[in-house]
Amino acid sequence: MAPKSDNTEAIVLNYVNEFNLKKASIQKTLDSLADSGKISFKEYGKQKIYLARQDQFNIPNNEELASMKEENAKLQEHLDQQKKAITEVEGEIKCLQSNLTLEQIHDKEAKLRKEVKEMEDKLVKLRGGVTLVRPEEKKAVEAMYSEKISLWRRRKRMFKDLWDAITENSPKDLKEFKEELGIEYDEDVGVNLQSFSELLQHGKKRARGQ
Numbered sequence: 001m002a003p004k005s006d007n008t009e010a011i012v013l014n015y016v017n018e019f020n021l022k023k024a025s026i027q028k029t030l031d032s033l034a035d036s037g038k039i040s041f042k043e044y045g046k047q048k049i050y051l052a053r054q055d056q057f058n059i060p061n062n063e064e065l066a067s068m069k070e071e072n073a074k075l076q077e078h079l080d081q082q083k084k085a086i087t088e089v090e091g092e093i094k095c096l097q098s099n100l101t102l103e104q105i106h107d108k109e110a111k112l113r114k115e116v117k118e119m120e121d122k123l124v125k126l127r128g129g130v131t132l133v134r135p136e137e138k139k140a141v142e143a144m145y146s147e148k149i150s151l152w153r154r155r156k157r158m159f160k161d162l163w164d165a166i167t168e169n170s171p172k173d174l175k176e177f178k179e180e181l182g183i184e185y186d187e188d189v190g191v192n193l194q195s196f197s198e199l200l201q202h203g204k205k206r207a208r209g210q
Helices: 008-019 023-035 062-097 102-127 135-167 174-181 193-208
Strands: 039-044 047-052
Touching: 008 135, 023 039, 023 047, 062 102, 062 193, 135 193
Parallel strands: none
Antiparallel strands: 039 047
16 A cells, blocks of 8 residues: 655655656656647746646536525425425325215315426426436536546545645745745635535435435
8 A cells, every 4th residue: 555645755656656657757747748838837936836727627606506505495495395295295195084975075176186296397307407407417417527526536646745735844935935826725715615416415305305
């Protein structure tokens, strides 16, 4: 097992051991990626720090995140209304059962079940944003979303390991150093990994409850 990544050397060693990479090959590849504009870098004397281009990541801004939360709140409100309607229908059934003949009860029950089914269909459409999505398409979207969340979490952890290692003995003010490098944390742009993870989990729970 590779050593724990508690400093820069250990982190680099992990990758070298895992992918059998050599220093010359790594340096050549990084320089090639930088020359082609696929990544960027900062020079500090003889040292280079390579960075991913931030413009390649499609991260929702504050306005988009607020819109998503607002839409989620509306869907929850619709769900509560439908639950209330279903409860009222069930109460009506119980009331009618004590006053109607058996045949009338069956007819009324069939009618009410139809109404409940229609309300459930409407609820499904609301949950899906009106446009119905096939199960396989929904599953594919959820899988892609889950993959992006996992990638976000993994990159966030990798950055923390590297940042801690680079700044462990640095005399620089970390905030100023971060600004010099043009680094922005999730919090700096108003996004939160946990809130996006919860959206996925909420969607799965809701799907199981259908």
